[in-house]
Amino acid sequence: MKRTTVRRAGVVALALTSLMGVGATAQADAQRLANCGDGASFCLFEHDDYAGARQDFLFTGPSGGCANAGPLNNKASSMRNPSGRRIQFYNSANCAGSYGYAAAPRSSDSDLTNNNFDNLTSSVKSVNP
Template identity: 40%
Template sequence: MKRAIALTVSALSLSAAGLIGLSGTAHAQGPCGIDDLCLFQYANMNGIEWGQIDIDMCVNIGSEFNNKASSMENRGPSRMWLYDKKNCAGRAGYSAAPNSKDKTLVNNGFDNKASSVK
């Protein structure tokens, strides 16, 4: 019985681990949550959204949303950095303050450029 429960918990953990990412029309990785950095396909927080849990490590934005963010909302308590290269390479191109929104990334030169986040 303990082994069956452990296997079930492991399977659920692996399933949950793959659910961090997109919501809206596409569901490649999961919904944007309450403490996430949320990137949106269009200005004014519209269209497909991509969410990243506030963690202190670099995460590459998947090919389905790479270079497609036009607005953002940082729902978390920490500053998040967007990079225009994979693996958070080079300098951060955009800094999202804790609990902030930016209705358009056009005015700061980062529209459709996000490739990774930390």
């Protein structure tokens, strides 16, 4: 009898933990994809964890638009891509040469160091995934 009660309590606790886990994940997803400027397709941040100066980009029209990093040239350390397109990162201005890193649609990265692209981005291009 006693053993059964203990097991039931364990199951309830597990179910509660799962529910909380799902809620927290959904909230984190919404948070990391928000917080570019209103309607921006993509944004770069000066520091890790979406901190420091922010540069917004609006890519309209056909795929393949390129934009220079502006004030964040060689400074970007994290990024958010709420758009449905892939964003390619270039070490040179005007998307010259080959890209060094590509962000998946609807993704974010709190630290570009592990992509070997910290403080290197000079231009970005929006392409169809």
